[in-house]
Amino acid sequence: MTGRASLPAPQHLMADAFLTLNHISKSFAGVQALDDVSLVVKPGEAHCLVGENGSGKSTLIKIIAGVVTPDSGDIVINGRSFQRLYPMDAIREGIQVIYQDFSLFPNLTVAENIALNYQLSRNVRVVRWGQVHQIAQTALDKIGVRLPLDVEVESISVADKQLVAICRALVQNARLIIMDEATTALTEKEIRALFRVIRNVQQEGVAVLFVSHKLNEVLEIADKVMIIRNGRVVVDTDVASLDRSKLTYYMTGRQIEEADYDYRPTNEQPLLEVRHLSSRGNFEDISFALRPGEILGITGLLGSGRTELALSLFGVLPVDSGEILIDGQPAHVRDIQSAIHHGIGYVPEDRLTEGLFLDQSISRNIVIRTIDTLTRPGGLLSISQVNRQVRYWVEQLSIKTHDPELPAKSLSGGNQQRVVLAKWLASKPRILILNGPTVGVDVGSKMELHEIIKNLAREGIGILVISDDIPELLHLCNRILLMRRGRVAGVFDRPEITEAELTARLTEATSMARPAG
Amino acid sequence: MSAPDASYKPLPKARLALDGNLLRLLIACVTIFVAMSLLKPDVFPTPENFLSMGSQFPEIGILAIAIMITMLTGGIDLSVVSVANLSGVLAALVIRALIPPNATDGQVILGLIIAVAVAFLAGAVAGLINGALIAYVNLTPILATLGTMTLYTGLTVAMTRGNAVFAENRLTFIGTANLLGIIPIPLVIFAVVVVIFAVVLNRTSFGLKLYMLGSNMNAARFSGINVRRVLLMTYMLSGLLAAVVAIIFLGRNNSAKWDFAPSYVLQAIVVAVLAGVNPSGGSGRIAGIVLAILALQFVSTGMNMLLFTISGGQFFKEFAWGALLLIIMVANSYSEGRRLSPRHKPKTD
Numbered sequence: 001m002t003g004r005a006s007l008p009a010p011q012h013l014m015a016d017a018f019l020t021l022n023h024i025s026k027s028f029a030g031v032q033a034l035d036d037v038s039l040v041v042k043p044g045e046a047h048c049l050v051g052e053n054g055s056g057k058s059t060l061i062k063i064i065a066g067v068v069t070p071d072s073g074d075i076v077i078n079g080r081s082f083q084r085l086y087p088m089d090a091i092r093e094g095i096q097v098i099y100q101d102f103s104l105f106p107n108l109t110v111a112e113n114i115a116l117n118y119q120l121s122r123n124v125r126v127v128r129w130g131q132v133h134q135i136a137q138t139a140l141d142k143i144g145v146r147l148p149l150d151v152e153v154e155s156i157s158v159a160d161k162q163l164v165a166i167c168r169a170l171v172q173n174a175r176l177i178i179m180d181e182a183t184t185a186l187t188e189k190e191i192r193a194l195f196r197v198i199r200n201v202q203q204e205g206v207a208v209l210f211v212s213h214k215l216n217e218v219l220e221i222a223d224k225v226m227i228i229r230n231g232r233v234v235v236d237t238d239v240a241s242l243d244r245s246k247l248t249y250y251m252t253g254r255q256i257e258e259a260d261y262d263y264r265p266t267n268e269q270p271l272l273e274v275r276h277l278s279s280r281g282n283f284e285d286i287s288f289a290l291r292p293g294e295i296l297g298i299t300g301l302l303g304s305g306r307t308e309l310a311l312s313l314f315g316v317l318p319v320d321s322g323e324i325l326i327d328g329q330p331a332h333v334r335d336i337q338s339a340i341h342h343g344i345g346y347v348p349e350d351r352l353t354e355g356l357f358l359d360q361s362i363s364r365n366i367v368i369r370t371i372d373t374l375t376r377p378g379g380l381l382s383i384s385q386v387n388r389q390v391r392y393w394v395e396q397l398s399i400k401t402h403d404p405e406l407p408a409k410s411l412s413g414g415n416q417q418r419v420v421l422a423k424w425l426a427s428k429p430r431i432l433i434l435n436g437p438t439v440g441v442d443v444g445s446k447m448e449l450h451e452i453i454k455n456l457a458r459e460g461i462g463i464l465v466i467s468d469d470i471p472e473l474l475h476l477c478n479r480i481l482l483m484r485r486g487r488v489a490g491v492f493d494r495p496e497i498t499e500a501e502l503t504a505r506l507t508e509a510t511s512m513a514r515p516a517g
Numbered sequence: 518m519s520a521p522d523a524s525y526k527p528l529p530k531a532r533l534a535l536d537g538n539l540l541r542l543l544i545a546c547v548t549i550f551v552a553m554s555l556l557k558p559d560v561f562p563t564p565e566n567f568l569s570m571g572s573q574f575p576e577i578g579i580l581a582i583a584i585m586i587t588m589l590t591g592g593i594d595l596s597v598v599s600v601a602n603l604s605g606v607l608a609a610l611v612i613r614a615l616i617p618p619n620a621t622d623g624q625v626i627l628g629l630i631i632a633v634a635v636a637f638l639a640g641a642v643a644g645l646i647n648g649a650l651i652a653y654v655n656l657t658p659i660l661a662t663l664g665t666m667t668l669y670t671g672l673t674v675a676m677t678r679g680n681a682v683f684a685e686n687r688l689t690f691i692g693t694a695n696l697l698g699i700i701p702i703p704l705v706i707f708a709v710v711v712v713i714f715a716v717v718l719n720r721t722s723f724g725l726k727l728y729m730l731g732s733n734m735n736a737a738r739f740s741g742i743n744v745r746r747v748l749l750m751t752y753m754l755s756g757l758l759a760a761v762v763a764i765i766f767l768g769r770n771n772s773a774k775w776d777f778a779p780s781y782v783l784q785a786i787v788v789a790v791l792a793g794v795n796p797s798g799g800s801g802r803i804a805g806i807v808l809a810i811l812a813l814q815f816v817s818t819g820m821n822m823l824l825f826t827i828s829g830g831q832f833f834k835e836f837a838w839g840a841l842l843l844i845i846m847v848a849n850s851y852s853e854g855r856r857l858s859p860r861h862k863p864k865t866d
Binding site: 360 | 716722729735799
């Protein structure tokens with residue numbers, strides 16, 4: 001271990017600030033991105049930066065990293081004041097930013113990724129391969145993780161890539177590691193592991209600035225929380241003084257009451273019934289029924305078969321055996337067209353590659369599903385019908401855009417998801433499968449999407465929600481189906497299970513799905 | 518609107534000004550025209566020259582539209598010229614077989630109708646084969662149509678033993694006559710094709726699906742678009758356009774041959790790219806094709822007039838085309854780069 005590990009820890013109570021930002025302001029083209037923001041980060045401290053999309057979080061990170069120069073205010077690092085901070089200064093002072101894409105070299109090995117930057121920064125002309133291994137191993141030991149050193153980075157999991165990025169930062173003598181939306185692509189178990197690593201890093205006296213909009217993570221990992229909204233600091237306080245509802249309120253500026261879905265059971269014939277459905281290698285012997293007005297949650301870890309099940313119901317993935325009944329009649333869902341014919345709609349997991357036409361206009365994205373019906377007698381498109389439909393859905397789902405002719409990529413995540421929803425709702429589906437309906441959507445928008453989904457169910461649509469966001473499922477669904485290794489591992493009626501229980505069942509599934517070693 | 522607009526736009530707004538590429542093309546067109554008119558005032562801006570230019574570009578223009586629609590899906594059709602030659606040879610054979618030298622007017626008309634129908638049928642079938650290879654066998658469009666290009670050419674050679682087939686002057690009116698005494702018939706055909714495809718791309722659900730599919734094939738599938746059917750239709754339309762070109766070829770040359778105009782494929786691709794059609798799919802307008810082909814025609818004619826006294830001057834056309842293409846592409850990339858640079862980015866968060 002290094003010498004620094006022998007320092008008494010936690011030491012931040014007595015230590016001086018590592019980083020101080022004083023009254024930072026920054027505007028872009030007349031838009032005030034940051035307004036009089038001050039921040040103090042002490043060694044070994046875990047600081048969370050919370051805010052909705054567009055709140056100014058990214059700008060603040062870029063200022064700390066020296067990528068963006070503030071209009072006013074000053075930056076003090078290690079007692080040294082910087083009028084103009086350049087990226088090289090920031091790195092030299094020990095500030096390391098881990099961006100969402102990690103900026104690793106996919107074709108180099110784990111060891112090379114960890115150690116090469118260090119060697120480069122020391123102007124080593126000839127790479128010393130023996131040292132590369134040693135440096136990498138030391139860094140991995142420091143955070144208490146084991147990774148194969150000689151495997152190429154492109155072949156390891158997202159979570160492991162992140163660990164590699166953390167090690168690389170440590171090797172470059174990081175004093176402050178900034179992690180931007182670090183948990184977005186991670187499973188529950190990987191998040192736990194990441195948090196353990198972060199605590200180890202803190203023990204080394206390294207501060208962590210953790211950017212997130214996932215409230216439960218913030219409450220778990222942070223010592224201090226700073227919430228910004230519209231470029232202003234709303235709260236900067238110890239985590240102990242906050243809870244989830246306060247966080248939400250500060251973030252959105254609204255008191256949002258989330259009422260759970262009020263499903264009243266009926267004896268109506270199920271819209272959709274699945275009997276002993278199997279698809280080799282994907283899922284096995286799945287049975288459930290979905291009645292009008294029901295919101296059925298399907299959860300499980302990545303690889304539990306939840307997405308594959310959805311794809312089979314939508315006709316993408318062939319099934320080997322079992323039955324799908326729609327309105328009590330056996331339905332042969334052999335491709336997407338026949339699924340649509342049976343009134344099934346599917347909002348895919350990956351909005352960007354499967355759900356949206358990013359370069360095409362918002363209006364085109366909305367009407368594409370129903371375009372064949374928006375024609376005049378001669379077969380040509382009716383522009384007035386197209387416009388009416390676009391206007392209706394933009395209003396109905398409050399899609400925030402000043403011109404629906406702008407490309408879909410101009411929208412925020414939450415609004416993009418509304419466009420995908422609008423596309424399907426326009427075709428009046430009777431069964432709607434939502435795969436990860438609020439992934440990458442900020443809190444305020446997420447709650448509005450939840451309201452939309454609940455209202456759809458109240459109108460009698462049967463909804464399947466696939467998600468690993470437990471609070472979301474508990475809030476939305478009247479019944480939750482837990483999948484594990486392709487099989488149903490439990491069915492829970494909403495009032496009968498608590499968040500803690502469901503999380504435990506999911507985690508239990510983790511330990512079973514991934515035997516130690 | 519002066520030129521047909523190929524982008525589907527529900528809201529009636531002037532989009533021409535917003536589209537930088539079209540604007541640059543228009544500027545290039547006007548600049549070249551004015552420059553040539555100033556340099557050669559006695560021969561360039563004359564009715565005779567306009568008619569001459571108008572009769573020169575229709576084939577490449579129509580082939581460029583064929584390339585464009587396949588590019589909109591993210592593909593390409595390299596077989597267009599070989600399909601045109603196959604269709605042309607078949608039409609010429611039909612004319613020889615059905616219209617005797619001393620035929621009555623009725624026989625001639627019937628024979629020509631059948632000949633054109635056979636050419637269109639051949640174009641459609643050839644296009645459907647391309648589409649099937651791409652949509653059902655999942656071959657890469659560039660490889661599939663490279664293969665069929667050779668296949669169709671080989672078929673044409675086999676049918677004719679490599680010889681030209683003459684059309685007995687039955688279609689030469691297309692190449693020589695003018696509508697209302699002034700407008701060359703190939704130009705009329707080009708205009709009709711432009712209008713039809715502007716409507717198809719703008720105002721039909723097929724047109725919208727074509728753009729969407731080219732923009733994101735996966736999302737198109739997940740949105741319930743019958744991707745295979747749209748691809749089949751697109752390549753069939755491309756084949757039909759090749760057949761239209763075949764009829765113009767026959768009208769101009771009075772004969773069809775397997776190796777006619779092979780360079781037209783690349784020239785048509787140049788026109789489509791210059792027109793701003795995105796080779797990876799999803800965007801491009803018919804108006805761009807019209808402007809691009811005009812700009813290129815002005816350049817070639819102007820250069821011929823300027824350099825015809827110099828030996829080898831006629832080869833300058835290729836150079837001028839290449840230079841124009843590169844200039845427009847550099848201008849596009851520069852303007853895009855500026856938009857992406859941080860200085861011009863309004864807000865980063």
